[in-house]
Amino acid sequence: MTLQAERVDEVVAALRTVLADDQILTSKTDRFNRARVPAPFPVHRWAERVPDLAVLPTSTEQVAGVLRIANDLRIPVVPRDGGTGLTDGAVPLHGGILLDVKRMNRIKELDLDNRTVTVGTGINMLKLNEELARHGLFYPDDPASYPCSLVGGRIGTSGWSLIGSRYGHTRDLVLSFDHVLPTGEVLHVGDGIGHKISKSSSGYQLKHLFMGHQGTLGVATEATLKLYPKPEAELSPFWAFDDYDDAYRCVGALARAGVATFAGAVLFDEWKVAYLRRDDEAYIPQPGDVRALVCAVMYGYEDEVRPAGRRLFRIAKEHGARYLGDEISEGDWAARHDRYATPLHGRTKDGQVVPMSWHCEDAAVNYTNLPSLSRAWHEIVAGLRRQTDVFDDWGMFAYTSADTGVDYLTEIDVGIWEQQLDDRAWELWVRAKRDIAAVALAHQGSISACHGSCRAGEVDLVPDELGRGFDVMLDLKRTLDPHNIMNPGKYLLDRAYETGERP
């Protein structure tokens, strides 16, 4: 919280010209409950991230009105949708107005002929798909947070989808959207100006610019999405391996096979398998010689998926895979969104159960660099564990990002005992995050494939990753947000303002 009480009154009075009273929230609980995301942060510092007030607009016009007022009064604005991101995009660092778009969750238009749907950005993908299912359609943006994350957050973070190897990721699936600039002006962003155009070469390609900015360049309010037929068949075999190396070779071969229905493959490393053994009743009971797993998933029509499955099974067998059977394969894939990371799996080194927050550090990296990067990351977390039980290694996944197997989203899941996360432990963690990001860059990767990279630690290396591109970011930020009101403090963008101006 940063504003004086009188200043808050002034802001509220101004907001009343565009919002109804019940859309302006100033109570302590309203503010405290919009200060957090799942990524762990020291609980005793919670108050540092609390906004001064929250607003719940229901239209693009209202969002524009709020931003105009904030720009005039030089008040920070932090857009928040699902609040499920892991890089603090939706967390206020300097108080101000928290702009919560969850109420903008209507389906505005379903175009069955062009296969698009236009929605408010506060809608959840699972809920949207419940409606689309009646028309035999689906919107295949499928993050781990699928049951709770919302379309606007997917745009603001440029999200990554588990089945993106078949259907593309958020950037491919969102055709266009209404976007409110920090000054309150509204523009439509797509390929060209079209609402339902998937490929244009007219002008600069602005769509990518206004995705993944973590709320620093404005707010998406209404989006037009690309739809697909709801797949008739799904095949998701899980295979076990004696060691990581075989599993690694297998996942590469599966991804390179070029099977059209291939929607993704996942590699579970040895640490992940050891982690899953913590709860062998709820998880697949496996003999001790299972040390790594691979899962592949295919979507399509029955007569496409069957032969494709035969091909992938053949490849897996050539790599020493043991099929885990239909029950585990179907059950585990169906339960993919909430199967693995629960606070109850937290352990001290000698086995005491303690409630831990799940945190996930990710990177984008080429196939050939996966094993070396994984070793280096586990060693960083081992370094933390040598010092304290606040941290726990929950293993790594690697997921194909594309249909050719060129690059992978890889993540290390780290349990963090939030009740014990004091200032020293937090410092250790920030340093570890920086080290993790440095390893990704040293492996010719990118700091993040899906979360974004604006949290403490990793963010220090963003200028290194982007080089001259980071200066372009600063120039764009200054141009579009002259008073630095949009989500100030993120991505080191305060550097764009020579005087360090901050409202």
Add this chain to the structure above:
Amino acid sequence: MTQTDRGAGGADALSSPFTPGMRDNPEELGRYVDGIVGRPLPLVDGEPGHDEPPTPEQEFAAEWRNAAYNCFSSGHKFCREVCPVMQVTRNESWTPTAFHANVVAMEKGELSVADVAADYVNCTQCGACELRCPNTLFTGDFYRFRTRTVDVVKAVRALAVDQGVHQEGWRTWNARTDERTHEPVLGDVPVSQEHVRDWSAGLDLPIGGETVLFVDCEAAFYRTSVPRAVAQILRLAGYEFGLMGEQWCCGGPAAEMGYVDQAQRFARHNLDDWRSTGTTRVLVLDPHDYISFTEDYPRYFGDEYAGIEVVLVVELFAQLIREGRLTPSVPVERTITYHDPCRLNKRKGIWKEPREILRAIPGLTFNDVDRVTQWSYCSGGGGGLPVEKPELTAAISERRMEKAAGLDVDTLVSACPWSERPLSAAGEGQDIDVVDIHELLAVSLGIEVGGTTDGGAS
């Protein structure tokens, strides 16, 4: 090459994958000196003045802290889109996640019970969030853990009342309930002790006995067709039962709103009354009472409660049909869907028997929606919500009826009297009747039910 044999110099036990707590783990794992964990976890942060006695909020948090952290740490929020209140308000302050996070904030001294109390009104105690929680869903059995949002909500409401922080509607409701020994439901039948059996006019039911039928306030004074249907079906099956000597409200609503002392006083009266008539079996037609009698009363009375058998009428009827003691034969020409009452489906896992009954009724076209999809359905009628926020109850019921309308049905069947009033109101706009499952079964058994479905004169 496996990840285990990296062969780097200086590697220790932490350099290889292991599962903590396994018998054959290297002893080395127990020998690391922890630089951070190990100091006693303070109840209050080490700020100056922490020697003062803990606040009521901190004492409360000490009890609920770990339960709250299991949610707070998770941060999944998978509960959010199944929460009936969240679905209609889209307000993040009124989510299961917030209800747990507030406990953590109270422990840290950031929030007081006065700050949070009004937020906790916004919960129907339907239990959907608990089921949808990954902690319950996938690991609960192994760890014997269940997310307990409903209990947290009840506990915070009780703390608020204890600290003198009242919601005006609830305070009045409970005062009137206390005065009349029944909830002040609106309708033509005056709510008072002498009218509690008016619904049974002409049925000539005995009082007391081994088995009694407990009729909740809404059914006794407002939707009297429900108990009339139940009593006549029981009689048709030759099932012996009586009415309570002096029935008071079960006390459940008071418990749900945080008025714990009153709830326990009412419970005490009812238990004593059962004892005075030699009653050992209580038939329950209302899911809310079923929760009170199977969850609250055992907590209040412990061993003293032993020997009281609580029977849910819907389950009993399904059994009587199975045994051939009831055979619905009058065709009911309706296209229906079934509304799973939250307290049966989500809180108690009872969803099979109502469907068994409906499938036994000839003439029905049954467009069923599975019980898991119905985790996110609710009438909004529970947890005291309609007393404090009738507009939210109405919005939740409307959403529920929109789902029914999508199935092209003319009738929605429920098994919970408290859901039927708000659902009926919402049904008017959709031209869908709301019928109680007991009423429907009675019709198919050729019974002239009588009574009223809308609180009017019968």
